[in-house]
Amino acid sequence: RALARELAIFDALVASVCARAEDLRRLAEAFARLDLYGALAEVAEKRGWTRPLIDASLDFEIIGGRHPVVEASLQSQGKAFAANDCDLGGADAGRIAVVTGPNMAGKSTYLRQNALIALLAQTGSYVPAQSARIGVIDRLFSRVGASDDLARGRSTFMVEMVETAAILNGASPRSLVILDEIGRGTATFDGLSIAWATIEHLHEENRSRAIFATHFHELTQLAKRLPRLVNLTMKVTDHAGDVVFLHEVIKGAADRSYGVHVAQLAGLPASVVARAHAILAELEAADRRAPVETLIDDLPLFARLAEPSAPKDSLRDALHEIDPDQMTPREALAAL
Template sequence: MIADEAGAKDILGPLWTSVVDEACANPTLPSPDRDRRTKTEATQNRRRTRGEEPVEELVDLANHPLAARAAAGVVAYARSTQPTGALPIAQLRIYAPGDSVVLDEAAIANLELVETLIGKRKDGSLLHVIDQTATAPGGRMLRRWLLYPLVDIAAIRRRQDGVAWLVERPALCDSIQQQLGRVADLERLAGKATLGVATPRDLGRLRDAIAQLPDLMDLVRSGADAFSAIGFGTAPASGDEPALWIPRLLDLKACADRALGALAKRLQGSLVDEPPSLLKDGGVIRAGYDTIVDDARRLADGGKEDILVIEEREQKRSGIPSLKVRYNRVFGYYIEITKSHLARVPDDYIRKQTIANGERFVTPELAELEKKVLAAEETLAAREAELFRAEVAAVVGVARQISCAGAAIAVLDVCASLAQVAAERGYCRPVVDDSLVLDIVDGRHPVIEAMLPAGSFVPNDCKLDPEAVAQLVLITGPNMAGKSTYIRQVAQISLLAQIGSFVPAKSATIGVCDRVFTRVGAADNLSRGDSTFMVEMRETASILAKATKRSLVVLDEVGRGTSTFDGVSIAWAVCEHLHDAIGARALFATHYHELVALAETRPRICNVSVAVREHAGEIVFLRRVVPGGANKSYGIDVARLAGLPGSVIVRSRQIMKQLEGGSLGGSFAGPQLTLGTA
């Protein structure tokens, strides 16, 4: 149960009432109070949950009994944790895996979409690079977009239209983000009001945020052009004057609801400009809004002024300059006099309490005034609380409209963020279609590019086309040359395209993927008793079981966790299965150069490698992906660069020569023993 993006229909089926009924009354559902629930309680819960508002009926859930029961379980648990107030449930949506790109836990982690593999930090993730949102709802929505990329081409293009419109208007985009920064989190504020935990300051922030909406809408509309394309804004009205249009996702129609304007006007009239954080602090209701509050406040404030007058008068009458009129909850108002001045205490003072450094007194006049002040303060506090509850109820009455406006603002914020990134980093608008082609020209890794000086990242092309000669691309080359970077950037570019973002490339055509699979890196799972190799095999098995022809598969050094012959055999068989049985688009990085031979027997497997240059015994990584396979991995050179001792490097080269020459007998063992005894 989540808020949908602007323009999407609420999926509230006719069985929603049944869902709530079942959640509130079915004793088999998980709920802390399930054994105590009665039909009367169920009715009360049902009313509170629905807020006694009519539910829009758009989709029949009769064909989804398990989904309805699952929703009922969620509502039941949420209801049990929030026994008062209405649940802030805006809509019920049916989630089907096919509605978005399926990303399993391994893919999300290996591609570092929302956090890094090392340190679990947002800084260094793809989300960190593209997140320039100005609001909290925008940040949450962008994260949701990234974890659930679209597969519907029309929806993707609507998002692209919104981003492109803002890319073409950089000054307007900057102004929109600045304006968005002044809008509070409408969704959360509406939710707090619905749950009955909103504070006066929350309502003040909500009022100020709603008051910003007309200016924000006018700002967006200032960039509108004459209608010239289908799918944008509203069709031209009849007549000579063309209508103005903006992308459908950015029209902010939800923010123009009259109920919001009426609420802002009401809160403006009832609440002070800067409400306190707590109701008990007082001073919540604006002067002139309620006569009872005004009268009580006038009496309370006037009584306090009279107390100051009494203090000054008694100081003069008694000749005690240190005389003070104070207050505490036990004794109320009293006169405090230090021991050094007790001899001057007037005879009409009544001793109330003796303290360490003096005594406390009261007078009939002070006691009478105290009664009036305290009565006025109690009346004021009770009346302000009553009026504040009425304002909260008014907010709850339009909570759905507030949430819809918040969702519309979040979409605008996300599109502005993606447009800002695209403009700053030179991203292009990809062509997203229903083909199986994945064609990227001069693609760049978005995260690594952001960390390097501008223009220093080496771009590379990638073309996958199962209908032609490049369904599976084998990438060979040295360690540290950039194979893993290359395959991950292709996956990240594909996902960016399917969230509606521009992508880091000169041009790109992305045939929609239904799933993105990754088998990258090495990690064990000691809690389950799985070795590194077992984890690798489990992930590979999952990929081969679930991948389809429309999937994108990214494999990095499959088979490296076991012996060479076993590893080569497994890697070889996996490639054949992907080619022959599944037909998925795949990138396979490996150091098993024997796999290069697959291109000779499998027509849709092609070889590429990451180029290096050898000069004077040194290697230079060119970071350029070129056609053809590599025949060396330069592992010893990388080990030398990593700082292994010179003796180890020398011995490694000796052993490598012997292995390459097939010398595995006594002549190999001798030098090894000699080195061990040196």
């Protein structure tokens, strides 16, 4: 009897709740919004975020931008985050920033922080920057990181190319694009060629605001021919033979990647590091004799290249000449 009474009370409660399900759903959604807005307001006040200006222009001007997650992590260790500016708009709307610099210097963080600032701004949040003026962005495209897709039989490079194709086929002048080291997953010249053509397509066809991080220093020479392309680099300094990363973005191009120095920091055996330095010196000497940069002056821009002509297909042409409605069964069999 007690169990029956308990079940009856429970059934009545369930029926009462179901009868007010829509009201409860709206109430839960309202509390969720309040929780979200309260959290954004709290973090904005605690971390000194500022109110962005969103308008209908194609501007993208960030002053003193910071990565919210990396900054919070550094603050917990008693360290300061190096804020950086980013300007992809103005009179040259649709500007592409090509960012070069060593590994561990902060290129990927710089890409991500500007994308996060744009995303936060368009959700109605304050942003981690001194000031931000952003023209409304219709889509945010990101090609960052390296991972394969074994379930679909895709290598890391194939995944990278599929995502890059989606960007080039979908980005518009109102889009924001961040690309991190396109072409690194294949042979050097193949990767350089793909990265080169990608930048030209973004500049001439998509005309999107974009940040393109790369170790292909040859790409910085494109600034001589593409008026909306600007070169940025991560500032580093040598101190007593060691590389010091300042995490500061400045105008200009890197002259080296310091990859061997980073490998040394990672703990590679001294013999391997010494051998790498020797090989690097030989390769750099060979490159100085025949620099890839000279190709920049020889090849036409992407927009001027003619579309490749389709190969002649005699079978297709023969099928086009056939009119099945005018043929007898015997003629059709003979044609087949």
